[in-house]
Amino acid sequence: MPDIETEADIRLLVDSFYDAVNQDELLSAVFNGFAHVDWARHLPVMYDFWSSVLLGTSRYKGRPFAKHIPLPVGAAHFQRWLQLFFQTVDAHFRGPKAEDTKARALSIASMFEHRLTQRSPLSLL
Numbered sequence: 001m002p003d004i005e006t007e008a009d010i011r012l013l014v015d016s017f018y019d020a021v022n023q024d025e026l027l028s029a030v031f032n033g034f035a036h037v038d039w040a041r042h043l044p045v046m047y048d049f050w051s052s053v054l055l056g057t058s059r060y061k062g063r064p065f066a067k068h069i070p071l072p073v074g075a076a077h078f079q080r081w082l083q084l085f086f087q088t089v090d091a092h093f094r095g096p097k098a099e100d101t102k103a104r105a106l107s108i109a110s111m112f113e114h115r116l117t118q119r120s121p122l123s124l125l
Helices: 007-023 025-034 039-055 064-068 075-092 096-117
Strands: none
Touching (some): 007 075
16 A cells, blocks of 8 residues: 555545545534535645645645634544544555654644643633
8 A cells, every 4th residue: 555645645535534524423413513514615625734734735824723612522523533534544555654644633633632622711711
């Protein structure tokens, strides 16, 4: 299996992952039921995000955390997100960049989970 090296690899990763999210009862309820994600707009943003993170393209200019604040998510959501993400990476890629991708996803998910589930009224100021 190839490693993650190109924009086509990023697209395969993102598209395959969000296909799994959309089929997952727990996560689909958040993405589609609560957030009503516009996938035609969201997927290109995710291509830019992961291209910036993994390939150093600097295309992503957003602030991802703020958009997640209103979501009704807990530890189970983050665990499932990571499980699907790791499964997606492992199904398509092997190599140092694939392992780095999983490490970065774990770091991102851990930070988001901590900030979203450990917040108090004072932390929102």
